[in-house]
Structure formats: C-alpha cells, structure tokens
Amino acid sequence: MIYKLFRAEEWAAASSAPSFAGSALDLRDGFIHLSTGAQAAETAARHFAGEKGLVLARIDPEKLEAELKWEPSRGGALFPHLYGPLPMSAVARTWVLAADEVSAVVDGR
Numbered sequence: 703m704i705y706k707l708f709r710a711e712e713w714a715a716a717s718s719a720p721s722f723a724g725s726a727l728d729l730r731d732g733f734i735h736l737s738t739g740a741q742a743a744e745t746a747a748r749h750f751a752g753e754k755g756l757v758l759a760r761i762d763p764e765k766l767e768a769e770l771k772w773e774p775s776r777g778g779a780l781f782p783h784l785y786g787p788l789p790m791s792a793v794a795r796t797w798v799l800a801a802d803e804v805s806a807v808v809d810g811r
Contacts, residue, residue, distance in 0.1 A: 703794065704782045705742045705808065706734065706759045707750060713757035713796075721787035733771075734784040736761065741781060743805035748776075750801040758797045758804055765792035 708716060709725070716722035728734045737745045742758065750756055763770055768786020775781040797807050 708757040736782040739808040746801040746804040
C-alpha cells in the first residue's frame with residue numbers, strides 16, 4: 703500500500719469527486735506526491751508540521767489507472783509518483799490525524 707496526505711480542504715474536494723487531480727504542489731510538479739508507509743511520517747513532519755485535521759489515505763496501487771513511477775527524492779529514496787488523477791476508488795482507508803500521529807497509523811500502533 704501507498705499513502706497520500708491531504709489537508710482537510712483538499713480531502714473535502716477530493717472525496718466528493720470521482721478522482722483527485724492533485725494539490726497545488728502536485729499540479730505544479732506534474733504528478734501526485736505519494737509515500738510508502740516508511741516514508742509517510744517524515745513527509746508529514748517535513749511538509750505538514752503542526753497541522754491538525756490531515757487526512758491520511760491508504761491507496762491500493764493495483765487500482766490506479768495512471769502511471770505510477772518510483773523516482774528518487776529525499777536522500778535518493780524512491781518515492782511513488784502518480785502521473786495522472788487519483789481515482790477515489792483506489793482509496794482503501796482514511797484517517798483524520800495531526801501530522802505527528804501519522805507514524806502510529808502506518809506502523810499499526
């Protein structure tokens with residue numbers, strides 16, 4: 703499984719549509735930024751520090767229609783990048799969290 707962090711307003715728009723085109727950052731970069739379970743907590747800490755009401759979405763990569771590429775990012779680690787819309791049907795589960803709670807969810811605590 704892979705993960706996407708949404709701000710509350712992004713999730714509100716995405717969850718009421720058949721697909722999500724991306725956040726402002728995603729649209730600027732030309733792909734939807736995703737993370738593995740091992741990367742999600744650091745992503746939250748770096749890009750969403752102090753935020754509450756984030757939505758962590760667990761995504762089933764088998765249900766993605768657009769191309770998923772694994773590309774180097776932070777420290778050369780390979781991150782999943784989705785080159786096209788994220789179908790909401792690929793979202794397997796969600797949690798509403800603060801940024802510092804992400805690691806507990808992806809670690810199963």
